[in-house]
Amino acid sequence: MPQTLYEKLWNSHVVADLPGGEALLYIDRHLVHEVSSPQAFASLRDGGRRLRRSGTHLAVADHAVPTRTRGGIIDDPLARAQVAELEDNARSFDVPYRPLDGELQGIVHVIGPEQGYTLPGMTLVCGDSHTTTHGAFGALAFGIGASECGTVMAAQCLKQRRARTMRVELLGQADPLVTAKDIALAVIARVGALGASGHAVEYAGPAVEAMSMAARMTLCNMTIEAGGRVGLVAPDDVTFAYLKDRPLAPKGALWDQAVAYWRGLRSDPGAVFDQVVTLDVSGLAPHVSWGTSPDEAAPITARIPDPATLGADSARRHAEKALAYMDLQPGTALTDIPIQRVFIGSCTNGRIEDLRAAAAVARGRQVAPGVRAIVVPGSTATKHLAEAEGLDAVFMAAGFEWRHAGCSLCVAMNDDRLAAGERCASTSNRNFEGRQGPGGRTHLMSPAMAAAAAVTGRLTDVRDLMAPGEMTR
Amino acid sequence: MIQPFIRVDGPAAALPEENVDTDIIYPARFLLITARLGLGPYAFHDRRFRADGTEVAEFVLNRPEWREAPILVAGANFGSGSSREQAVWALLGRGIRCVIAPSFGEIFQANCYRNGVLPITLPPAQVAALSAAAAAAHPFAVDLEAGTVTVAGRPPIPFSVDLERRLALLNGWDETATLLNAYGADIGTFEERHRRHQPWLFEGENDA
Numbered sequence: 001m002p003q004t005l006y007e008k009l010w011n012s013h014v015v016a017d018l019p020g021g022e023a024l025l026y027i028d029r030h031l032v033h034e035v036s037s038p039q040a041f042a043s044l045r046d047g048g049r050r051l052r053r054s055g056t057h058l059a060v061a062d063h064a065v066p067t068r069t070r071g072g073i074i075d076d077p078l079a080r081a082q083v084a085e086l087e088d089n090a091r092s093f094d095v096p097y098r099p100l101d102g103e104l105q106g107i108v109h110v111i112g113p114e115q116g117y118t119l120p121g122m123t124l125v126c127g128d129s130h131t132t133t134h135g136a137f138g139a140l141a142f143g144i145g146a147s148e149c150g151t152v153m154a155a156q157c158l159k160q161r162r163a164r165t166m167r168v169e170l171l172g173q174a175d176p177l178v179t180a181k182d183i184a185l186a187v188i189a190r191v192g193a194l195g196a197s198g199h200a201v202e203y204a205g206p207a208v209e210a211m212s213m214a215a216r217m218t219l220c221n222m223t224i225e226a227g228g229r230v231g232l233v234a235p236d237d238v239t240f241a242y243l244k245d246r247p248l249a250p251k252g253a254l255w256d257q258a259v260a261y262w263r264g265l266r267s268d269p270g271a272v273f274d275q276v277v278t279l280d281v282s283g284l285a286p287h288v289s290w291g292t293s294p295d296e297a298a299p300i301t302a303r304i305p306d307p308a309t310l311g312a313d314s315a316r317r318h319a320e321k322a323l324a325y326m327d328l329q330p331g332t333a334l335t336d337i338p339i340q341r342v343f344i345g346s347c348t349n350g351r352i353e354d355l356r357a358a359a360a361v362a363r364g365r366q367v368a369p370g371v372r373a374i375v376v377p378g379s380t381a382t383k384h385l386a387e388a389e390g391l392d393a394v395f396m397a398a399g400f401e402w403r404h405a406g407c408s409l410c411v412a413m414n415d416d417r418l419a420a421g422e423r424c425a426s427t428s429n430r431n432f433e434g435r436q437g438p439g440g441r442t443h444l445m446s447p448a449m450a451a452a453a454a455v456t457g458r459l460t461d462v463r464d465l466m467a468p469g470e471m472t473r
Numbered sequence: 474m475i476q477p478f479i480r481v482d483g484p485a486a487a488l489p490e491e492n493v494d495t496d497i498i499y500p501a502r503f504l505l506i507t508a509r510l511g512l513g514p515y516a517f518h519d520r521r522f523r524a525d526g527t528e529v530a531e532f533v534l535n536r537p538e539w540r541e542a543p544i545l546v547a548g549a550n551f552g553s554g555s556s557r558e559q560a561v562w563a564l565l566g567r568g569i570r571c572v573i574a575p576s577f578g579e580i581f582q583a584n585c586y587r588n589g590v591l592p593i594t595l596p597p598a599q600v601a602a603l604s605a606a607a608a609a610a611h612p613f614a615v616d617l618e619a620g621t622v623t624v625a626g627r628p629p630i631p632f633s634v635d636l637e638r639r640l641a642l643l644n645g646w647d648e649t650a651t652l653l654n655a656y657g658a659d660i661g662t663f664e665e666r667h668r669r670h671q672p673w674l675f676e677g678e679n680d681a
Contacts, residue, residue: 012667012670013667015656015659015660015663016656016659018637019636019637020635020636020637020638021635022635022637024652024656024659024660026660026663026664026667028674035504035557036556036557036558038507039507039509039558042509043649046474047647047649047650049649049653052660055677063504064504064505076505078505078506079505081507082505082507085507119673119674121671122671122674127556127558128555128556129554129555129556129580143556143580144556144580144583145556145557145558145561145580145583145584145587146558146584147558147584147587147588147648148583148584148587150649151648151649151652154649154653155649155652155653155656155660156660156664157652157656157660159637159648159652161635193492193550193553194549194550194553194576197550197576197579198579224554227550227553227578227579229579229580248677250673250676254672254673254676255673257672257673258671258673261670261671292492293491293492293494314491314548314549315491317490317491318490318491318492321490411501411504411555412500412501412502413501413502413503413504413505417502420524430494430496430554430555432494432496432497432554433496433497433519434496434497434500434501434519435496435501438500438502438519438524439524
């Protein structure tokens with residue numbers, strides 16, 4: 001019987017079928033960060049347990065770390081203690097650790113792929129919902145809670161229920177200024193914040209095959225914002241070219257053996273999905289969010305919708321509450337919304353390709369008066385690569401702040417936060433109430449769109465600023 | 474360590490709102506706290522308090538009838554977003570043992586089971602009726618052995634829970650211990666087979 005990619009990945013990791021319909025699933029890799037791991041390590045200590053395969057885990061601090069400076073003592077005593085606890089735990093339990101001051105530090109979902117830790121065909125988990133990112137490689141990757149992290153450490157397994165499957169078929173060819181982020185927001189607006197709940201989503205079709213690994217990672221990263229815990233792209237030559245010679249990727253004969261195995265990781269012709277969604281990306285406009293749920297997004301050419309026209313009562317009530325929180329009126333053109341802050345970075349859009357796209361817009365322009373804009377590379381290696389390409393100089397000349405790697409303004413638990421009432425053009429993944437700081441207001445968009453907002457001081461259609469072809473440096 | 478869930482009685486707080494994400498349940502800035510216990514004061518913090526620290530009197534968990542409510546009747550997609558287990562620990566810290574909703578964020582739901590909190594999924598119309606009964610301060614009884622939610626004076630509403638999850642909740646079992654005891658040998662057998670199929674996943678690892 002033909003199988004989907006998800007079913008192949010699932011079946012190759014089932015240790016045992018459990019009564020009640022769940023399965024015990026083997027976990028190959030576990031990314032460990034400072035927020036969801038202290039309690040997991042504590043559970044090991046409480047139970048007198050050790051890690052079953054300590055070398056399969058990889059620890060790094062990203063959420064709580066300051067990004068203004070690096071190398072000194074962290075000012076916030078709670079953040080300092082949290083990072084120190086991660087270091088101690090990694091040492092005590094013999095878990096590979098990427099020091100905060102080192103070249104290999106960065107956001108878990110950026111460094112995993114960058115270092116070749118993430119590979120097709122594996123299962124990978126992390127106490128972080130955006131673990132969906134790694135599915136871009138054809139890995140079965142999903143976010144878990146801290147208690148589950150403790151189970152993975154001790155047993156290298158998790159109890160899981162097999163998901164239903166959804167295929168998102170992306171047809172056509174997108175405008176060069178329309179990115180995977182715009183496509184992701186369009187898909188989420190279409191299917192809803194619950195649309196992929198209970199499903200493993202496989203992205204396929206010509207528009208996906210044409211995407212870089214960075215773009216595929218952005219797409220898979222946002223799957224959780226449609227409720228899907230797993231996003232997938234079948235590995236292909238683009239994947240293999242990205243991975244070849246990465247430090248932790250297999251080498252020599254083992255590489256050839258791996259690639260041969262990975263080539264089989266695709267949905268068979270005739271494989272049946274529980275749901276299929278088709279979107280033609282040709283002619284798609286850049287998208288921005290206007291509400292407090294990621295499905296409250298629209299083309300930049302649109303106006304704020306009137307909640308009364310939204311059909312379902314629940315959607316109307318949510319939109320009314322969202323517009324009150326966002327201080328927006330129905331009928332306002334999205335391009336008439338002024339912003340005070342700009343954030344370019346995160347596990348969604350903090351890769352070198354994202355920084356290049358933003359820099360192409362920033363080059364020769366100036367951040368608008370009254371706007372504070374920051375660029376935060378997703379990893380220290382990405383930062384250094386961008387600096388080698390001169391992107392830091394482009395950003396700083398334009399009035400952007402150039403930061404060290406970390407989660408930064410994506411999540412209000414480090415030094416970077418919005419003040420109440422501040423409005424931010426952000427390349428992150430969540431526009432939830434208070435996500436970027438209590439009372440802060442978030443509009444999600446692509447790096448190029450965020451850079452465009454920075455230089456105009458309002459939400460802007462980047463296509464109005466840039467000539468076609470100007471994106472290629 | 475995990476408190477068994479057998480039966481819970483008391484008032485139910487109604488929060489009939491869609492997409493109440495874990496950032497709302499447990500604001501990010503409190504994630505710097507590494508403890509599991511004592512997080513109750515931070516549950517729904519930014520809904521319960523204004524920026525100046527004064528209480529929002531009309532928020533359901535601030536109203537005298539529901540301050541101690543052990544049950545929450547919520548809207549669709551409750552607990553969506555971030556995987557932070559602190560959301561469950563904070564609810565538990567307030568004494569909330571059961572959440573009833575039309576649907577849940579999947580990771581939040583899994584986190585509930587791991588902490589002796591019962592997430593009950595019911596059709597939207599039933600949840601709406603329970604929400605109205607909760608808002609009218611009718612007492613609730615949630616009985617996991619019987620598999621029913623009962624509003625005082627009304628017929629019980631049946632709900633279903635996965636067999637293994639139900640047993641774990643009723644007994645307060647720790648999942649890690651359960652797995653290691655029952656499947657320790659199977660894990661080893663699988664590992665040997667897996668190593669033959671994808672040897673590169675075992676390369677360069679110093680797990681001896």
